[in-house]
Amino acid sequence: MANLAAVVGIGQTKYMTKRLDVSIAGLVREAAVNALQDADLTWDDIDAVILGKAPDMFEGVIMPETYLTDALGCNGKPMLRVHTAGSVGGSTALVAASHVQSGMFKRVLTVSFEKQSESNAMWALSNPQPFSTHLNAGAGGYFAPIIREYMRRSNAPYDVGIKVAVKDRLHGARNPLAHLQKPDITMQEVEESFMLWDPIRFLEACPSSDGACAMIIANEELADKASKKPAWIRGVAMRSEPTMYAGRDEVNPQAGRDCAADVYKQAGITNPRKDLDCAEVYVPFSWYEPMWLENLGFAPEGEGWKLTMEGATSLDEGGDIPWNCSGGVLSSNAIGASGMIRFAEAARQVRGDAGDHQVEGAKLALGHAYGGGAQFYAMWVVGSEKP
Amino acid sequence: MSEEQEVVTVVKAPVYLKYNFTAGAAPARFLAQIKKGVLTGQRCPKCSAVYVPPRGSCGGCGVATEEEVVLSNKATVQSFTIVYIPIPNNPIQPPYIIANVVPDGANVSFIHLMSECVNEDVHIGARVEAVWKPKEEWAFAMDNIRYYRPIDEPNVPVDQIGKLPVTGLEG
Ligand SMILES: [Zn+2]
Numbered sequence: 001m002a003n004l005a006a007v008v009g010i011g012q013t014k015y016m017t018k019r020l021d022v023s024i025a026g027l028v029r030e031a032a033v034n035a036l037q038d039a040d041l042t043w044d045d046i047d048a049v050i051l052g053k054a055p056d057m058f059e060g061v062i063m064p065e066t067y068l069t070d071a072l073g074c075n076g077k078p079m080l081r082v083h084t085a086g087s088v089g090g091s092t093a094l095v096a097a098s099h100v101q102s103g104m105f106k107r108v109l110t111v112s113f114e115k116q117s118e119s120n121a122m123w124a125l126s127n128p129q130p131f132s133t134h135l136n137a138g139a140g141g142y143f144a145p146i147i148r149e150y151m152r153r154s155n156a157p158y159d160v161g162i163k164v165a166v167k168d169r170l171h172g173a174r175n176p177l178a179h180l181q182k183p184d185i186t187m188q189e190v191e192e193s194f195m196l197w198d199p200i201r202f203l204e205a206c207p208s209s210d211g212a213c214a215m216i217i218a219n220e221e222l223a224d225k226a227s228k229k230p231a232w233i234r235g236v237a238m239r240s241e242p243t244m245y246a247g248r249d250e251v252n253p254q255a256g257r258d259c260a261a262d263v264y265k266q267a268g269i270t271n272p273r274k275d276l277d278c279a280e281v282y283v284p285f286s287w288y289e290p291m292w293l294e295n296l297g298f299a300p301e302g303e304g305w306k307l308t309m310e311g312a313t314s315l316d317e318g319g320d321i322p323w324n325c326s327g328g329v330l331s332s333n334a335i336g337a338s339g340m341i342r343f344a345e346a347a348r349q350v351r352g353d354a355g356d357h358q359v360e361g362a363k364l365a366l367g368h369a370y371g372g373g374a375q376f377y378a379m380w381v382v383g384s385e386k387p
Numbered sequence: 388m389s390e391e392q393e394v395v396t397v398v399k400a401p402v403y404l405k406y407n408f409t410a411g412a413a414p415a416r417f418l419a420q421i422k423k424g425v426l427t428g429q430r431c432p433k434c435s436a437v438y439v440p441p442r443g444s445c446g447g448c449g450v451a452t453e454e455e456v457v458l459s460n461k462a463t464v465q466s467f468t469i470v471y472i473p474i475p476n477n478p479i480q481p482p483y484i485i486a487n488v489v490p491d492g493a494n495v496s497f498i499h500l501m502s503e504c505v506n507e508d509v510h511i512g513a514r515v516e517a518v519w520k521p522k523e524e525w526a527f528a529m530d531n532i533r534y535y536r537p538i539d540e541p542n543v544p545v546d547q548i549g550k551l552p553v554t555g556l557e558g
Contacts, residue, residue: 130414131414132529133532145468198470246549
């Protein structure tokens with residue numbers, strides 16, 4: 001049985017298109033300093049640093065962790081880098097948690113980031129290989145056909161994705177850190193936005209953001225003494241599956257289902273919709289909300305879209321299981337940080353510290369990230385109470 | 388030092404990466420065949436699934452693949468997207484269709500370009516065939532197939548996509 005661990009500090013940057021005022025080092029330091037301040041701690045209180053970001057090709061800085069040691073106050077301290085593509089922010093938080101749960105360290109700082117303004121993600125994701133045709137279509141080109149298959153299978157109305165796009169931006173308008181601030185967005189505006197990768201419209205896709213997210217994770221003894229209410233880690237799980245194997249269900253991947261089942265079991269969750277108070281789930285394209293509602297067991301297969309259309313996932317409509325109250329990936333996408341933002345926002349909810357996007361009385365929340373060709377999954381459940 | 392100078396905050400420094408691609412055993416055989424105008428896959432000895440392009444193992448079973456299988460020029464559209472987004476330096480003019488196609492005789496799809504089609508008419512289960520570049524342009528590359536185009540054959544039922552034998556619909 002692992003030792004108890006909890007989130008005792010959270011720091012984020014304001015997500016935006018270009019942070020010209022800081023370097024990558026300045027960006028990660030800003031998030032880390034915010035987390036230290038939130039936890040009322042100093043650099044000396046940190047035993048190790050766990051860092052994550054999307055593939056190095058994005059910014060073209062190879063092994064950036066080596067040059068970020070100074071900025072993250074970890075000269076002479078252990079530092080570890082995590083790589084799991086778009087899910088990396090989530091996996092990084094889990095690796096950090098495991099270093100505390102195992103008893104290896106008492107208190108670790110974990111940070112993840114992306115500076116998309118200094119990178120070219122579309123290029124980095126489209127490098128040519130001779131055994132496949134070079135079609136240069138980026139992540140949307142990969143995920144759009146999977147979304148089309150979901151639409152066919154579920155017979156969902158065409159505007160489910162449009163509804164998610166509006167809902168998450170309305171949530172984002174409650175979160176001052178969110179990149180997109182669109183308090184007046186309408187279904188019509190989303191529907192009329194430019195088609196990028198049919199069926200994904202411009203406003204149904206995530207933005208490109210600069211940003212970093214940091215958390216401080218401490219053992220039970222230190223978390224009990226924390227200056228602010230901690231978020232107790234109640235379950236942690238990671239799963240992956242091959243990108244390509246015969247019979248693979250790309251719409252509802254096995255690894256996601258297995259990962260959810262594992263994390264729910266640890267947290268004593270039998271009915272995620274009922275037992276959880278809210279969830280922060282990696283939804284970079286709007287249709288991934290109904291798809292993940294099914295994959296994560298919030299709705300039976302083929303019926304995730306009904307929850308979305310009923311308003312069950314909307315704070316503004318008083319839904320019973322709000323998803324992505326922070327605005328989600330659809331409102332801010334600093335790729336490497338996006339998974340950790342989900343984990344941190346879940347923790348903010350159970351700490352009762354989520355400001356205008358707080359779910360009243362939230363006690364148990366899910367943080368979720370996925371990445372690569374929807375083959376890497378990372379999840380945690382955090383609670384306001386010790387297990 | 389007396390002059391006021393604008394502060395330099397950003398410098399653009401393009402990075403060029405040139406690399407040699409080491410294909411590995413399975414893709415090397417695949418590329419040698421496609422250079423001759425033949426599309427091949429490899430069969431899993433355990434579950435019999437045929438992979439294209441072969442990467443040397445079956446991801447489902449975790450075992451190496453060896454047996455080479457010649458695949459059909461005909462294929463089925465498993466899913467697709469119409470790309471409208473303009474991407475700098477992209478030689479293909481949008482809108483264009485990227486389809487996940489499964490060649491007859493294979494059990495996994497790969498993505499390729501579709502052409503000679505009305506974009507709005509493309510659908511899941513549609514039958515298509517490979518259109519190859521002229522022989523003198525064949526290289527060690529999947530691009531030897533220029534694109535897929537629709538053919539006049541009945542749609543494949545969804546539960547049969549990815550399961551057709553190399554002989555196609557007639558079985
Ligand atoms: Zn197999």
